[in-house]
Amino acid sequence: MIPARYKASRFPGKLMKILGGKPVILRTYEAALNTNLFDEVYVVTDSDVIYKTIVDANGKAIMSKKEHECGSDRIAEAVENLEVDVVVNVQGDEPFIDTESLTKLIQVFKDDKVHAVDLASLKVQMTAIEEIENPNNVKVITDVNNMAIYFSRSVIPFHRDKEVDVKYYKHKGVYAFRKQALIDFYNTPITPLEAAEKIEAIRYQEIGKKIKMVETTVESIGIDTPEDLEKAINILKDNE
Template sequence: MKVLGIIPARFASTRFPGKPLVEIQGKSMIQRVYEQALKAESLTKVIVATDNERIATEVSSFGGVFVMTASTHQSGTDRCAEVARHFPDHEIVINIQGDEPFINPKQIDLLVSCFEQKNVQLATLIKKIHTEEELFNNNIPKVVINSRQEAIYFSRHTIPYIRNAEKDQWLNSQQFYKHIGIYGYTTRSLQEITKLKPSALEIAESLEQLRWIENGYAIQTKVTDIETIAVDTPEDLKKIIFKP
């Protein structure tokens, strides 16, 4: 099984322009993500997907591989689909977030292991929620799964609702999960989902994976114990740099 790891990286960002090029302890963010991805035993090849010459130049400077993509893509998934068409011999594509400079390679390997099961089309990771701060934070997508560990629904709202318990007792009443934003796709499924139109639930929650569920795709999940640290704002970067 040949697995293509793709790191979508764009320069424009509303909250943090030029984020992939920001320096973190002597290396650019995109270099740190790339080097961590290379440590994953399951990946056959790692590619940076970008539409920006400055990012492409930076990737070349540290010996990385990049593919220039269209500037019109609405999501990292769309960017991955374009790159994947250049590598038709790879059966699986892993979409690695470009704003997680210290991503653990074991998370990538765990996600790839989902495709050892038959008929898996799409996959992602989830993590148990242990604090009320996460449970009731609308910026942290929650996910509910079925008995096969397939995602039933994702929401920024806390789900499921515990009817017969006070909110301070919810963590004692139910196992809640949050979504970890790394995706895996079969090459065929990736091309299919990028042709789908935005769905009502996706627009309501601003979560593109709901488009896939609404159109009948199953999303396999696996539980990770590893925490991810994403850099969405300059303030997030300070937390990483000065973390004891």
Template sequence: MVLGLIPARFASTRLPGKPLVDLGGQSMIQRVVAQAQQANLARVVVATDDERILRHVQEFGGEAVLTHPHHPSGTDRLWEAFQLLGSPADVHCIVNIQGDEPFINPAQINALADLFADPATAPDIATLVKPVLTEEELFSPHLPKVVLNQLGHALYFSRHPLPYQRGREPHEWLAHHHYLRHLGLYAYKPSVLEQLTRLPVSPLEAAESLEQLRWLEAGFRIQCAETELEAFGIDTPEDAERARVRLGH
């Protein structure tokens, strides 16, 4: 069974109450849940630290659990949510779906879940990557880049363009290499998720402020699936307004 968990915190520096923001007549979290329910998930559950979000999800017919308000990372919140659900033994894959991506494509979720279909070949962790298309994307520290080995396993994630191209000007880089950026959708084996919550902050993670580097430093394998589909995260009031325009409101 594949379980979809959606972390949803009320507090947000740039957009307080973000999960409840109205986007064309539905809240953001309701739209995320609706998209996730179209994927091949046996169950979709919102993991929230706020009773207002809990009640709202229950009111529109969704499922939610109330987690502790203070977690060092979203991964820790996911693990608590899994425990609150009784740690069901028939779950072989947990998909971590970002609660601020109301346009997430169900195909993106399925692409990760499919990697766990065969227990013999299932990775520890899986995530999505997308080709970098513009120089703005390539040099934005807000869009982490990733380099892979020949098997599609992540070698490193960075907020800096990877790889550096010696002998070429930065404006030439995109024309001479297939750059990839990371999309914040993850899937894990339940046993691996538990192990991740026990890891201390690592030096590379502290340097880049990227939690997945902690996992790489600890020796976990991160399988990357490439997608052409765009992600549309909402972090600011301006992002929310662009989403309303996209919805025709």
């Protein structure tokens, strides 16, 4: 599922900007299809323009019926009546899909025979102090089995004993969910810690869902600004 809002706050209409002759959202949709990892790929949108763009290209799209606070809500509404086991959320503004990381996420559920995992998500190590201290980077700490303990915009863990080696991880907002976890999230109002931190992953934790974190070294290339779009255009040219 590729949630796709037209009204992005920092770069309105970014998903319909042209990247190598095609709108960004169509590039992302085709990239997801071309991974051959999924039984079905859908764009889930509140925009007639985005919906038409995908359908006119013989793609599959679902119109959201409601306004949604976050991608999880939009996806949950879309899958509520679909026969699915595991749903993967691919960001609409990331046309250069990291197939290796998505494969690792899906493998979590193939290995989880006892259904101990409700969600899987990605983390990438940070070493630069500016990155670690930047509240726009959501940090995640895990237990010895790589299950998420907590997510925060604060620096976690706090490095009190400088003799101890500490690693810091940024949460990448790419998720794979069991369908029931999504539906339970959707049916629960915003929780207190989620409201404080503005991190949707925390709601899953506050309602008791278990999140397995998978480490990746691949930094995603998202399109959040006009400058990002220029970079993406250049990357595409270099790859052709």
